[in-house]
Amino acid sequence: FLKLSVSLMRDETWAEKGFCIGHEQFSVATAIAAVAADAPTTLLADFGAAGRCGPFTVVRTEDKARLEIRGGDNDSLLAVSLATGQLLELTRQGVVLLQQAPGAGDGGVGLSGLQSFWRAHTDNDNGGSDTLTGSGADCQLWGPETGMPSGRKRVDGVKKGVLNWFYYWGDISYGAQWTRCGLDRLQPVGVSVEVEDAAGCMLEEGGSADSVVIKVRYTLVATGTKTKIVCSTSMHVLPDGEVLLHNECSVPAGLPPMARVGMLLTTPDALDRVTYLGHGPVENYVDRRAGSAVGRYSTTVDDMFVPYLVPSENGSRGGVRWATLEAEHSDAGACKGLMFAPGNSEDTLSFSAHRCTPWDLHVARHVHELPRRPAITLTIEHRQMPCGGNDSWSRSQSKQYLIQPGTYSYSIRLRPLATATAPQRPPALSLGAVAKPATFQPAGAASCMAAKWRVSAGLLVARTPLGLLEGIVMLTDFKVGAPVTSCITVVLALTTAYAMLWPSRVFQMLLAYAP
Numbered sequence: 001f002l003k004l005s006v007s008l009m010r011d012e013t014w015a016e017k018g019f020c021i022g023h024e025q026f027s028v029a030t031a032i033a034a035v036a037a038d039a040p041t042t043l044l045a046d047f048g049a050a051g052r053c054g055p056f057t058v059v060r061t062e063d064k065a066r067l068e069i070r071g072g073d074n075d076s077l078l079a080v081s082l083a084t085g086q087l088l089e090l091t092r093q094g095v096v097l098l099q100q101a102p103g104a105g106d107g108g109v110g111l112s113g114l115q116s117f118w119r120a121h122t123d124n125d126n127g128g129s130d131t132l133t134g135s136g137a138d139c140q141l142w143g144p145e146t147g148m149p150s151g152r153k154r155v156d157g158v159k160k161g162v163l164n165w166f167y168y169w170g171d172i173s174y175g176a177q178w179t180r181c182g183l184d185r186l187q188p189v190g191v192s193v194e195v196e197d198a199a200g201c202m203l204e205e206g207g208s209a210d211s212v213v214i215k216v217r218y219t220l221v222a223t224g225t226k227t228k229i230v231c232s233t234s235m236h237v238l239p240d241g242e243v244l245l246h247n248e249c250s251v252p253a254g255l256p257p258m259a260r261v262g263m264l265l266t267t268p269d270a271l272d273r274v275t276y277l278g279h280g281p282v283e284n285y286v287d288r289r290a291g292s293a294v295g296r297y298s299t300t301v302d303d304m305f306v307p308y309l310v311p312s313e314n315g316s317r318g319g320v321r322w323a324t325l326e327a328e329h330s331d332a333g334a335c336k337g338l339m340f341a342p343g344n345s346e347d348t349l350s351f352s353a354h355r356c357t358p359w360d361l362h363v364a365r366h367v368h369e370l371p372r373r374p375a376i377t378l379t380i381e382h383r384q385m386p387c388g389g390n391d392s393w394s395r396s397q398s399k400q401y402l403i404q405p406g407t408y409s410y411s412i413r414l415r416p417l418a419t420a421t422a423p424q425r426p427p428a429l430s431l432g433a434v435a436k437p438a439t440f441q442p443a444g445a446a447s448c449m450a451a452k453w454r455v456s457a458g459l460l461v462a463r464t465p466l467g468l469l470e471g472i473v474m475l476t477d478f479k480v481g482a483p484v485t486s487c488i489t490v491v492l493a494l495t496t497a498y499a500m501l502w503p504s505r506v507f508q509m510l511l512a513y514a515p
Contacts, residue, residue, distance in 0.1 A: 001294050002026045025293055053092070054239040057208045058195050067193055069212050069237055076241055078214075085191045085216040085233070086113030087265070092241050092416035095335040099375070100266045111187070112264040112377065115220070115231045115249055118183040119259040119313040120361035121175035124388035128166075128173030128395055174385070174395055177256040182222020184362065186229070191218040212237045227255060243414040244343055244435065247382075250407045253447040254454075257402040262349075262381030263412065264358075269375055271325040271337050272301040274353060278320030285350075286401050287386035289318055301325075301353045301376055311364040316384065318350040324417060325353065325378065335416045340380060343411020344437045350381045382410040382438060405448065410438035 005023040008015055015021075053071035060067055066088060069078040079089040090098035100113045119125075140155075142148035155163065166172065178184060193216050196202055197209035214235040221228055229249055236244040251258055279292040281299070283306055297317075306314035317323075326337030342349050354361075356370045357377045364370050388397035442448070 053241040054210045056212045085218045093335040097338045112266045116264045117258045120358045122312045125175035182225040186220040188218040245412045248409045251405045253405040253443040253451040260384040265378040267376045270327045273326040276323035285387045311361045315352045337417045339415040341413045343435045346437045405443040407441040
């Protein structure tokens with residue numbers, strides 16, 4: 001990258017000499033030599049792999065709960081849950097790089113090792129007609145300095161009725177839509193796990209090959225909703241121990257814009273030293289990135305956390321070409337950490353690493369309520385919801401950044417790091433179509449049009465009473481006081497009559513993002 005900066009040449013009252021007042025970057029194309037999968041071990045080690053570990057053997061545990069791919073060195077292991085399809089464990093040279101308890105989900109931990117479509121809500125995610133009730137304003141009392149009657153709630157009576165009306169018909173924040181659709185409680189069903197060699201031949205129990213492909217298929221559903229997201233993950237285990245994850249997911253048109261398209265993984269807490277090539281050094285998102293230059297940055301998991309007043313999604317780094325998680329100390333000759341990168345050099349990704357889970361962030365109301373988990377939650381994203389922020393009381397995220405319905409296909413490389421290796425971008429894979437660039441196929445035009453009509457109709461029903469109220473107030477020039485209260489009463493009566501024209505519950509289920 002070529003970076004041009006403009007800085008002050010002398011001290012000013014508002015900044016010192018050398019202060020950067022603006023910068024811009026330009027990417028400069030360079031050639032990256034591809035390294036074949038059967039290249040010598042020393043060459044692979046130079047790029048970050050911790051030596052060869054094939055051939056691999058397929059093993060199913062006695063309880064038939066796990067499928068394991070064991071390396072010929074007896075120190076390498078990749079494990080997948082046969083019940084949930086989770087990537088449970090990745091071990092290299094006896095060092096655990098990824099580990100997730102099968103079926104974990106109690107106590108706010110949630111499921112990792114699967115594709116993820118939800119994040120802890122930000123203030124802007126909760127911007128909508130439900131902002132006041134969602135923030136607890138319906139439980140707050142007016143102070144004596146306001147002149148309101150003692151014990152009067154800020155949101156009650158008519159106000160609360162109007163807000164509930166909007167919520168009922170779906171004119172609500174993206175966060176509320178995600179909750180209504182169950183994106184925060186998705187569970188895999190219809191799981192299938194198959195193992196093949198590089199030629200596509202099935203491998204049974206005890207079979208072995210120099211390169212193995214695990215194909216996992218499942219559907220994510222939420223109890224009590226119609227939400228269904230079909231997912232597939234192909235895990236290519238290469239001879240040098242690198243794992244290439246190729247993910248594909250189909251987001252139906254009937255769902256709201258997703259919070260993210262990516263994966264949740266869990267790493268040991270010792271891998272807390274972070275190095276990456278991407279936008280930084282502070283957190284940045286797809287619509288908040290212009291002030292974060294691309295560079296090579298080093299930080300720690302603790303320093304990536306941003307302590308917002310109310311805990312929420314935070315600390316993401318975008319435009320990432322590669323990143324590493326390493327232990328501060330490692331034994332000589334042992335694997336020292338994990339490198340991850342997009343599967344194709346044309347792509348980038350975003351990531352965050354925290355000592356708590358997204359569910360922990362979502363539930364906590366203050367930073368001190370967050371637990372310090374004995375593991376690190378690593379979120380790797382192909383796409384993520386923008387921050388928004390034009391205001392904080394409506395769905396203000398720019399439409400150009402929203403995650404639209406359709407089929408997403410992308411790859412992630414997981415590469416063990418040798419002790420003597422300095423982090424650098426891994427070489428391009430020579431796997432042909434397996435490492436092709438990320439793609440997006442929009443949902444069908446008919447289904448998108450039907451979904452758009454359902455949402456538009458729901459919003460029309462929700463907003464018509466408010467439009468009537470505005471019209472009456474403008475025409476009669478009502479002022480604050482009893483006349484306005486009377487006006488609202490009349491409008492609510494009209495609203496009730498208007499609503500009776502519709503088979504409410506049935507119609508609402510067809511219109512909004514409802515169960």
